[in-house]
Amino acid sequence: MTKDSYLVGLIGSGIGPSLSPALHEREADRQGLRYLYRLIDIDVLGAAPEAVGDLVRAARDLGFDGLNITHPCKQLVIPHLDALAPQAEALGAVNTVVFEDGRAVGHNTDVTGFAASFARGLPDVPLERVVQLGAGGAGAAVAHATLTLGAGRVTVVDALAERAAALADALNRHFGAGRAAAAGPDRLAELLGDAEGVVHATPTGMAAHPGLPFPAELLHPGLWVAEVVYRPLETELLRTARAVGCAALDGGGMAVFQAVDAFRLFTGREPDSASMLAHFAELAAGVTTPK
Numbered sequence: 001m002t003k004d005s006y007l008v009g010l011i012g013s014g015i016g017p018s019l020s021p022a023l024h025e026r027e028a029d030r031q032g033l034r035y036l037y038r039l040i041d042i043d044v045l046g047a048a049p050e051a052v053g054d055l056v057r058a059a060r061d062l063g064f065d066g067l068n069i070t071h072p073c074k075q076l077v078i079p080h081l082d083a084l085a086p087q088a089e090a091l092g093a094v095n096t097v098v099f100e101d102g103r104a105v106g107h108n109t110d111v112t113g114f115a116a117s118f119a120r121g122l123p124d125v126p127l128e129r130v131v132q133l134g135a136g137g138a139g140a141a142v143a144h145a146t147l148t149l150g151a152g153r154v155t156v157v158d159a160l161a162e163r164a165a166a167l168a169d170a171l172n173r174h175f176g177a178g179r180a181a182a183a184g185p186d187r188l189a190e191l192l193g194d195a196e197g198v199v200h201a202t203p204t205g206m207a208a209h210p211g212l213p214f215p216a217e218l219l220h221p222g223l224w225v226a227e228v229v230y231r232p233l234e235t236e237l238l239r240t241a242r243a244v245g246c247a248a249l250d251g252g253g254m255a256v257f258q259a260v261d262a263f264r265l266f267t268g269r270e271p272d273s274a275s276m277l278a279h280f281a282e283l284a285a286g287v288t289t290p291k
Contacts, residue, residue, distance in 0.1 A: 005034040007063060008266050011055050011077075012070035014208040015041050017231045019283045020068060023259050026279045027271050035267075042073075049073050053080030056097060056104055066098040066266040071203055074137025081106040090174060091144060093137035096262045109261035110141030110254070115149055117253025118226060125224045125247060126196040128152040131188075133213050134201030135160070135167040138228050142201050142254075143167060147175045154199075155181045155191055188214050197224040205235030212236050221245035230255045233284045256280045 006028070010020050021037035028035030040055055042048070047055070052073040057080070059067055069077050074093040078084065081094065082103040088094045094106035130151045132143055135158035143154050154171065158164035164182035171180035183191060192198060192214075204213040206229050219225070225241040230251030241248045256276050263271045 002268060003065075004032070006065045006267060007036050007038070008066045008068070009038040009040050009059060009064060010068040010070060011040045011042065011052055011059075011073055013042050013049065013072055014206070015039050015070060016044075017207050018070075019231070019255065019280065020259060022283050023256065023276060023280055024263055024266075027263055027276055028267075030272065030275060031269060033267065033269075040067075049076050052077045056080050060099050060102070060104055064099060066096065066262075068262055069095050069097060071137065078106060080104070087111055087144075090170075091137075091140045092170065093140045095137070095141070095258065096265055098265050107262075107265055108141055109258040109265070110138060111145045111148070112261050113256075113258025114142045114228070114254045115145040116257040118145065118149060118249065121249040121253055122197075122224055122226065122247060129195045130154045130197045130199060131191045131195045132156050132199040132201060133188075134158060134228075135163045135182075136201070139201040140167055140170070142199055142226075142228060143171055143180065144174070146199060147171060147179055151179075153179055153181065155183050155195075157183050157185055157188060157191070159185060185214075189218055192218045192223065193220070195223060197226065199226045199228070200237055201228045203229070205229045205232075205237050207231050210236065212240065216240045216244075219244045219246060224248070227251045228254060230284075252280055252284060253277075 024037045025035050049072045077094050083105045085107045088106045088108040091108050095110050096107040098105050135156050156164045156167050168180040168182040203209045219241050224247040226249040227238050228251045229235050233250050233252050238248050260271050260273045
């Protein structure tokens with residue numbers, strides 16, 4: 001029997017500016033549902049990221065229907081779940097947890113969210129040589145999405161060499177040898193000089209982590225730039241890239257399309273993606289940019 005009342009939440013760090021609650025609740029209102037979306041911010045709670053398991057158990061015990069999971073808990077949550085959907089298992093990262101019959105099942109809607117946003121926002125860009133910054137939970141998802149979209153080769157750059165290497169190995173196992181490589185930040189100048197596009201999947205540029213992820217002079221007009229951060233919608237990287245003449249994609253589309261897929265998982269109902277995109281545009285326009 002389909003319910004008409006839902007309680008969901010978001011676990012993460014520094015999530016106060018998140019648009020997810022309003023995005024989900026507006027779509028629920030449109031469908032005539034009672035839907036409460038709560039923020040569970042580990043910074044506000046004074047909790048370590050490793051506390052995500054306790055928070056998931058508490059939410060299940062309190063009658064939540066599901067949770068979204070964001071930075072820095074997308075990988076840490078996995079040992080605390082009862083089962084993983086195939087895509088989440090392949091990625092080693094979870095951004096959506098659904099409580100079903102007392103069990104916590106992990107999903108990943110970041111892959112489909114990024115792929116849908118990219119196909120919509122950068123439909124005709126070359127994809128032979130792509131550099132990706134960040135090999136965390138979001139990084140795993142967008143690298144899978146980029147290769148699924150037809151990228152020839154993705155070079156993953158992360159400050160943690162072992163994390164970049166592990167993601168590249170996983171991508172090569174999944175997509176075939178030679179489709180991915182790992183590199184350190186010291187090679188960024190060389191890599192970006194030869195690349196057709198760069199995907200940014202680190203927290204740099206978020207309201208709580210302002211700044212550029214690499215020196216502005218490494219950008220050039222032959223490079224497209226895809227951003228995962230959407231708080232703020234125009235990060236310093238996007239502003240700088242557009243000024244240089246790069247084709248650029250903000251993180252808003254990924255935020256919307258992953259929410260579309262998460263809403264479907266939480267409720268079993270089909271959301272209206274066009275309506276959610278319109279809602280997001282209104283919400284984002286009303287958000288003041290950080291000082």
